[in-house]
Amino acid sequence: MLAERVREDFPILxxxxxxxxxxxxxxxxxxxxxxRVIDALVRYYQEYNANIHRGIYRIAEEATMRYEQxxxxxxxxxxxxxxEEVVFTRSTTExxxxxxYAWGRANIRAGDEIILTEMEHHSNLVPWQxxxxxxxAKLRFIPFDGxxxxxxxxxxxxxxxxxxxxxxxxQSNVLGTINPIKEIAMTAHAAGxxxxxxxxxxxxxxxxxxxxxxxxxxxxxxxxxxxxxxAGVLWARYDLLDAMPPFHGGGEMIMLVQLESSTYKDPPHxxxxxxxxxADCIVLGEAVDYLQGIGMAAIRAHEQRLTDYTLRRLAExxxxxxxxxxxxxxxxxxxxxxxxxxxxxxxxxxxDQEGIAVRAGHHCTQPLHRRLGVAATTRASLYLYNNESDIDALVRxxxxxxxxxxxxxxxxxx
Amino acid sequence: xxxxxLYREVILDHYTRPxxxxxxxxxxxxxxxxxxxxxxxxxxxxxxxxxxxSDVRFVGRGCSISQASASMMTDQIKGKTLHEARAxxxxxxxxxxxxxxxxxxxxxxxxxxxxRKFPVRIKCATLAWVALDQGVEEFESxxxxxxxxxxxxxx
Numbered sequence: 001m002l003a004e005r006v007r008e009d010f011p012i013l014x015x016x017x018x019x020x021x022x023x024x025x026x027x028x029x030x031x032x033x034x035x036r037v038i039d040a041l042v043r044y045y046q047e048y049n050a051n052i053h054r055g056i057y058r059i060a061e062e063a064t065m066r067y068e069q070x071x072x073x074x075x076x077x078x079x080x081x082x083x084e085e086v087v088f089t090r091s092t093t094e095x096x097x098x099x100x101y102a103w104g105r106a107n108i109r110a111g112d113e114i115i116l117t118e119m120e121h122h123s124n125l126v127p128w129q130x131x132x133x134x135x136x137a138k139l140r141f142i143p144f145d146g147x148x149x150x151x152x153x154x155x156x157x158x159x160x161x162x163x164x165x166x167x168x169x170x171q172s173n174v175l176g177t178i179n180p181i182k183e184i185a186m187t188a189h190a191a192g193x194x195x196x197x198x199x200x201x202x203x204x205x206x207x208x209x210x211x212x213x214x215x216x217x218x219x220x221x222x223x224x225x226x227x228x229x230x231a232g233v234l235w236a237r238y239d240l241l242d243a244m245p246p247f248h249g250g251g252e253m254i255m256l257v258q259l260e261s262s263t264y265k266d267p268p269h270x271x272x273x274x275x276x277x278x279a280d281c282i283v284l285g286e287a288v289d290y291l292q293g294i295g296m297a298a299i300r301a302h303e304q305r306l307t308d309y310t311l312r313r314l315a316e317x318x319x320x321x322x323x324x325x326x327x328x329x330x331x332x333x334x335x336x337x338x339x340x341x342x343x344x345x346x347x348x349x350x351x352d353q354e355g356i357a358v359r360a361g362h363h364c365t366q367p368l369h370r371r372l373g374v375a376a377t378t379r380a381s382l383y384l385y386n387n388e389s390d391i392d393a394l395v396r397x398x399x400x401x402x403x404x405x406x407x408x409x410x411x412x413x414x
Numbered sequence: 415x416x417x418x419x420l421y422r423e424v425i426l427d428h429y430t431r432p433x434x435x436x437x438x439x440x441x442x443x444x445x446x447x448x449x450x451x452x453x454x455x456x457x458x459x460x461x462x463x464x465x466x467x468s469d470v471r472f473v474g475r476g477c478s479i480s481q482a483s484a485s486m487m488t489d490q491i492k493g494k495t496l497h498e499a500r501a502x503x504x505x506x507x508x509x510x511x512x513x514x515x516x517x518x519x520x521x522x523x524x525x526x527x528x529x530r531k532f533p534v535r536i537k538c539a540t541l542a543w544v545a546l547d548q549g550v551e552e553f554e555s556x557x558x559x560x561x562x563x564x565x566x567x568x569x
Contacts, residue, residue, distance in 0.1 A: 361451065375454060406430070
């Protein structure tokens with residue numbers, strides 16, 4: 001099993017919690033980091049910490065070179081035709097806000113429509129609400145069915161000449177659903193709309209090629225793919241980036257500044273004002289090397305096998321309701337569930353005592369949970385380092401929770 | 415940090431067999447509370463007779479701590495005046511924020527002390543109490559306005 005080979009690479013997995021080995025099942029929130037990523041961060045700060053694109057000295061040149069090298073690695077990783085299409089941001093959230101602000105303000109007008117889905121993370125919903133309110137544009141939503149699959153016939157009906165943007169998640173962070181982006185994008189383009197994909201939950205877990213997706217904007221985060229927090233990515237078609245006005249103004253993004261006006265650098269630098277998270281952006285390249293060394297197809301295959309095991313084991317636990325598609329080729333390793341007797345917070349609390357880290361709550365998807373008819377769910381999310389014994393521990397913990405919160409006979413009157 | 419500190423028997427009892435669950439038609443006070451962090455929602459209904467709480471009920475969905483705390487609250491404030499009820503709210507909140515409070519006044523509620531060791535859960539425990547406090551405050555300020563108006567009309 002892949003996990004047995006890679007677990008050694010992740011120092012945190014040797015930690016104990018309350019005397020029990022850490023069972024980390026929250027990689028959809030953030031992934032753990034391999035030793036070489038942690039070492040690369042230290043190496044930057046110890047050996048060549050300097051600001052980039054400015055200094056005329058040895059270590060500044062090295063920092064600049066490695067920063068741009070990382071951009072190139074990321075471009076190759078997602079099949080971009082040129083590194084200039086990769087913009088470093090802080091996170092997926094910032095990448096989507098960049099598009100909403102810079103592209104959206106220049107391209108969305110009163111009466112225009114933006115199509116989203118009912119399964120979006122708040123980060124691919126709220127920026128569009130803000131834009132729509134400012135521009136008097138309308139938001140439309142593709143619903144999903146009882147299996148958590150998008151209803152594409154409904155999408156067809158929503159599309160019109162008013163549709164300017166279709167913004168959709170590649171993989172749901174709750175249902176695990178993998179959406180058919182290629183098909184969605186082709187249909188959108190035929191209607192003249194631009195397409196943004198929230199790939200925060202897909203790029204870390206499966207081979208993703210922006211060319212194959214056929215989208216115009218793709219956003220994802222480094223910290224969910226073994227990289228440090230503070231480095232995210234916006235990939236966009238170069239001609240779109242070139243036509244867009246800047247996002248943040250400041251140093252680093254300008255060519256010539258006069259008191260009244262300025263000219264800007266070409267993409268991607270036009271969108272990278274100020275000092276970026278240099279170390280994090282450089283080290284994201286290290287994470288990409290690590291993942292590529294293992295192979296994204298191997299990671300996807302491992303997670304698919306373990307998702308199958310997880311779904312089967314959880315279905316055996318009495319009172320557990322599973323959400324999301326049953327077909328393994330339509331979903332990733334994110335498994336949200338509810339239990340009949342215990343609230344997700346109580347489940348997570350009991351699991352925590354067993355050293356098991358899961359997420360409980362609405363996972364930044366309140367409308368999705370409203371649609372499911374539950375206030376909250378418990379979510380176990382998998383990555384390359386998880387194994388069957390992690391799932392066995394989860395199932396044991398669920399039995400403890402069920403026992404604790406099951407109705408008991410009324411105490412005898414004293 | 416043992417789990418028994420959090421999930422005391424009396425809490426699990428109130429969670430699995432909640433007291434005073436339901437609504438009151440024609441309640442004098444109806445108030446909703448919500449915890450946006452976890453999506454927990456809860457409504458509290460209060461009926462007053464002769465200046466005292468003659469009936470109090472709650473409905474809602476949430477974790478064992480929020481539901482048990484609401485159930486215990488309804489048990490404890492029945493029969494109290496609004497002033498006494500708010501004083502109890504104050505003492506309960508003080509306890510949850512780590513202050514020393516007289517044990518005899520809080521009774522079974524002392525079982526919720528263990529929640530203090532789990533900071534993210536404190537809001538669960540205080541959900542019903544914060545809602546009640548807000549409901550009483552709104553009720554009293556509305557009544558205050560009516561009385562002030564009546565007084566000024568007399569003058």
